[in-house]
Amino acid sequence: MTFHRVAILGGSGFIGRYIVKRLADRDVVLTVGGRNATQAKYLKLKGDVGTVGLVNISSADEALLPAFLAGNEALINCVGILRETGRQRFDLVHHTAPARLARLARDAGIERFIHFSSLAADPRSGSAYARSKAEGEAAVRDAFPTATILRPSVVFGPEDQFFNRFAQIATISPFLPLIGGETRFQPVYVGDVAEAAVRCLADPATAGRTYELGGPRIYTMRQLLELLLAETRRKRLLIDLPFGLASLQARLMSLVPNAPLTADQVELLKSDNIVNGGAMGLDALGIQPTPVEAIVPTYLDRFRRGGWYERAPAT
Numbered sequence: 001m002t003f004h005r006v007a008i009l010g011g012s013g014f015i016g017r018y019i020v021k022r023l024a025d026r027d028v029v030l031t032v033g034g035r036n037a038t039q040a041k042y043l044k045l046k047g048d049v050g051t052v053g054l055v056n057i058s059s060a061d062e063a064l065l066p067a068f069l070a071g072n073e074a075l076i077n078c079v080g081i082l083r084e085t086g087r088q089r090f091d092l093v094h095h096t097a098p099a100r101l102a103r104l105a106r107d108a109g110i111e112r113f114i115h116f117s118s119l120a121a122d123p124r125s126g127s128a129y130a131r132s133k134a135e136g137e138a139a140v141r142d143a144f145p146t147a148t149i150l151r152p153s154v155v156f157g158p159e160d161q162f163f164n165r166f167a168q169i170a171t172i173s174p175f176l177p178l179i180g181g182e183t184r185f186q187p188v189y190v191g192d193v194a195e196a197a198v199r200c201l202a203d204p205a206t207a208g209r210t211y212e213l214g215g216p217r218i219y220t221m222r223q224l225l226e227l228l229l230a231e232t233r234r235k236r237l238l239i240d241l242p243f244g245l246a247s248l249q250a251r252l253m254s255l256v257p258n259a260p261l262t263a264d265q266v267e268l269l270k271s272d273n274i275v276n277g278g279a280m281g282l283d284a285l286g287i288q289p290t291p292v293e294a295i296v297p298t299y300l301d302r303f304r305r306g307g308w309y310e311r312a313p314a315t
Contacts, residue, residue: 002201002202002204003028003073003074003111003112003201004027004028004029004073005028005029005030005031005071005072005073005074006023006028006029006030006031006072006073006074006075006076006201007030007031007032007033007068007069007072007074007075007076007110008020008023008030008031008032008033008075008076008078009033009034009057009059009068009075009076009077009078009079009101010033010034010059010077010078010079010080010116011030011032011033011034011037011043011076011078012032012034012036012037012039012040012043012054013034013078013079013080014155014157014159014160014161014190015078015116015152015155015190015193015194015197016032016034016076016078017040017043017046018157018190018191018193018194019076019078019194019197019198020032020043020046020052021046021194022194022195022198023198023201024046024047024048024051024052025046025047026198027047027048027051028051029050029051029053030047030051030052030053031053031055031068031071031072032052032053032054032055033054033055033056033057033068034055034056034057034079035056035057035058036056037054037055037056037057038054038055038056040054041054055068059077059079059093059097059098059100059101060092060096060097060100062100062104065100065101065104066104066107066108069104069105069108069110070108072108072110073110073111073112074110074111074112074113074114074201075101075105075110075112075113075114076113076114076116076197076201077098077101077113077114077115077116078116079093079097079098079116080093080094080116080118081093081094082129082161082265083262083264083265084128084262084264090128090129090131090132090264091128091132091135093132094129094132094133094135094136095132095135095136095139096139097136098115098136098139098140099136099139099140099142099143101140102115102139102140102142102143102144102147103143103144105144106143106144110144112146112148112200112201112204112207113140113144113146113147113148114147114148114150114197114200114201115136115137115140115147115148115149115150116149116150116152116197117133117134117136117137117149117150117151118130118133118151118152119151119152119153119186119212119213119214119273119274119275120133120268120271120273121133121134121136121137121151122134122271123135123138125267125268125271126267126270127264127265127267127268127271128264128267129264129265129268130267130268130271137149137210145208146207146208147207147208148200148206148207148208148209148210148211149209149210149211150193150196150197150200150210150211150213151210151211151212151213152188152193152213152214153185153186153187153188153212153213153214153215153273153274153275154185154186154187154188154273155187155188155189155190155193156187156188156189156190156292156295156296157189157190157191157295157299158298158299159190160190162187162224163224163228163296163299163300164299164300165260166225166228167228167232167300167303168303169260170228170229170232170234170236170303171234171303173236174236174237175236175237175238175239176225176229176236176237176238176239177239177241177246177261178221178222178225178238178239178240178241179221179241179243179246179261179266179269180221180243180269180270181220181221181222181238181240182220182221182222183220183221183269183270183271183272183273184218184219184220184272184273184274185218185219185220185221185224185272185273185274186214186215186217186218186219186273186274186275187214187215187219187224187292188213188214188215188282188289189215189289189290189292189295191290192213192215192282192287192289192290193213195285195287196211196213196282196285196287199285199286199287200285203285206285209280210279210280211279211280211281211282211284211285212275212276212279212280212281213275213281213282214274214275214281214282214289215289215290215291215292216289216290216291217291217292218274219292221269222238224292225238226238227292227293227296228296228300231296231297231300231301232300232303232304233304233305234303234304234305243266243269243270246261246266246269247263247266247267249261250262250263250265250266251263
């Protein structure tokens, strides 16, 4: 590893914790920041004593960010939200904050900056999430031209918010809503995403480049839900919902806290989420993508009626 001191903002989140583990294994000294980072004390167990430091900090806190960055050689920004809540707005988290972070990192003498975006990033999208991701990329590039940008598709793993969410719904509902059943996705394993960030840090040739991270296979939304039901051994109807009806339903759901669907997510489901032809991806980093089928069974077993110990039906 080229760098010995690395700051990770959003390091206690889904992707961040996997990056922390891989860098700590390489004896990199880490400063892990997040809104509630000090509650993630399990991260300290990822490395030797003193390897992982935890700091409560927001990507919007311009007064504290210089101190967070001080003494570090590289920075990884994993901060992102899937829905807007309270003061957490897409433009603030995905655009304004990364622009500020890139500027402060440049001024602090940070040598390498890895910024997480999304395959959905599109300045012309009807989704505010997708537009904010694209605007964030442009702002980061403007302030820190040698930043490496990583655009993952839907990320899966034991703590994901995709398979786990639908599997939970399937335990209590006789059907699953199917919105954008033919929309295509290229799910990528969180371990591969973390490894991509680590390899980008280690390879100076990745500076200034953008990598689109997808798994080895493309699925429609229908196929993903069918795979989930097969793995959890539950029979559920898949009810097709037209986008118009789904959007109306999402707007009504927005009146209650923690709604399972937002109107912006419906907009996202109108567009494919796959790696573009010719884009640099995991293969360019020497990473063999992990299939969904190799990982999902290791954590969806808890959603079966008998858990892991449920016997498969005799054939």
